[in-house]
Amino acid sequence: MLLLECPWCGGRNASEFAYAGEPMPRPDPESAGPAEWRGYLYLRANRCGWTRERWYHRAGCRRFFEIERNTQTHELRPVGGGAGGPDE
Template sequence: MMLLPCPWCGPRNVTEFAYRGENIARPDPNTADKATWRDYLYYRSNRAGWEREGWFHRAGCRQFFSIERNRTTNETRGVGTPDGAGDAAHSGDSR
């Protein structure tokens, strides 16, 4: 069982959450060309190691948040709001 630390509800089973993908910057729609939009919509790094991700607590507080998760070990750290404001210093092994 993998636990994710929700900033509002505390540690919960991963089945309560919906994965929203990597936290990446959205390009400006007024200035981005087609190649930039293609990269934003379809290409992800999908690398091993630490990555900032977005999650939605669908079975709890129904809030969006971001978390830094190691994709190899599922260890988590740096849980906070999607925009990065007010990041809490949660860390620990969530396996």
Template sequence: MMLIECPHCGPRDENEFRYGGQAGVSYRPEDTSDEEWAGYVFLRDNPKGWFHERWFHVHGCRTWFSVERHTLTHEIRKAP
């Protein structure tokens, strides 16, 4: 079980949150090819180590925020 620290509510159980995917993914322009668009929608980084993620506090303040999570140990720290 992970303990995620909400910037507004403090540390909470992971069941209160929903994963929002990789943080820092910029929006693609409208004039991209189908292949580029498919890559944008479906392909994300999957590193071993620290990874920037977005989380949504569903059962709390209903706020989106970013954290860094270590994908092997699930240690969580605030995003820079």
């Protein structure tokens, strides 16, 4: 089981978290056409290698945070811009 680094609580078992997928920027609902909107709804890069992921610490602090995970090696690293932990 993966050990996920919650920016608020530290390393915890992945079973404490809910996977919330690749973060997708929300298109402008006023101007988005069906193709753009459905891309936001359904299309994910699903990259082999480093991906950016959103997780929810459901059985912990209940914060959503983002983290980068290598889908080949399961290495984890903080998102470049910072994941919004308590120090920020």
